Amino acid sequence: MRMIHPLLSALALGMAAPLVAQTAPATAPAAAPAPAPAAFTLPALPYAPDALEPAIDAQTMTIHHGKHHQAYVDNLNKAVATDAALKGMTLEQLVTKAGTLPAAVRNNAGGHWNHGFFWKTMVPPAQAGTASPALTKAITAQFGSMDQFKAAFKAAGTARFGSGWVWLIVKPDGKLAITSTPNQDNPLMDAAEDKGLPILGNDMWEHAYYLKYQNRRADYLDGWWQVVNWGEVSRRFAAASKR
Known part of the structure; x- marks a missing residue:
């Protein structure tokens, strides 16, 4: 009977054995930190967008409130976030000292305050x-x-x-x-x-x-x-x- 060299026999057995992948245990990705809440938010209209018709139409109110006023709020938050000295200040504080502040803060703080005041100045006829x-x-x-x-x-x-x-x-x-x-x-x-x-x-x-x-x-x-x-x-x- 022909003898098989022990080394060849071991190699044959090793090739026949299943390969087991060595992988590191999976770890969950670190949770991203929650974004800080915006300093200023858009107030809801105190009435429906069509409530002021016929003096002011619904489309104008929707765009004026949801686009223009929202833009002042968004831009004010951006402007305040870049200046540590302004963080924590109220809208009224920003408005009253607007003449000493950057144009982006003055314009957008004014826009936010003025429109909040404006919506409350009106009611259905x-x-x-x-x-x-x-x-x-x-x-x-x-x-x-x-x-x-x-x-x-x-x-x-x-x-x-x-x-x-x-x-x-x-x-x-x-x-x-x-x-x-x-x-x-x-x-x-x-x-x-x-x-x-x-x-x-x-x-x-x-x-x-x-x-x-x-x-x-x-x-x-x-x-x-x-x-x-x-x-x-x-x-x-x-x-x-x-x-």
């Missing part, structure tokens, strides 16, 4: 109501009558060159005044020409009215009175008068 006796008395004393006040407010709004806002404010001496500001500035800012507490404000940027009124800003200002929330404006006036 059936809920508009009238100014309180105290506010009516103050408006009459300052402007002659409610109609004369509205005419002066309209004149200031139509005279605002380019984009901006028109406001009714309570000045530090307690008197009412109509003023307008460029871009997203407002009367709370240290850089404002006329400072005071806003109690009423209307957006003069074209995105606020162009889909319905096109270039007819005066018509927009006339129609807007249908949706002014006089209860809220009166509440603001009462609060400002106590300061």
Whole structure:
């Protein structure tokens, strides 16, 4: 009988044996850290997008709130995140010192504050109501009558060159005044020409009215009175008068 060399026999057995892969035990990937919550968020509209018709159409409200206001919020969060000195500051703190801050913070903090104020200044036409006796008395004393006040407010709004806002404010001496500001500035800012507490404000940027009124800003200002929330404006006036 032919003898098989022991070495060849061992090799044959080794080749026949199954190969077992040596693998390291699997480990779960480390969880990514949760992103920090945004400092500022978009507030919900206090009414449905179509609630202000016919003064302001639903499409304008949807775009104005969901696109334009959201952009101010997003850009403000980005601007604040790049400056450690601004982290933790409230929106009101940013607005009041806006003149000392970078343009990205000033513009977007103003845009965020102004629009939050603007949405609350309006209600569906059936809920508009009238100014309180105290506010009516103050408006009459300052402007002659409610109609004369509205005419002066309209004149200031139509005279605002380019984009901006028109406001009714309570000045530090307690008197009412109509003023307008460029871009997203407002009367709370240290850089404002006329400072005071806003109690009423209307957006003069074209995105606020162009889909319905096109270039007819005066018509927009006339129609807007249908949706002014006089209860809220009166509440603001009462609060400002106590300061």
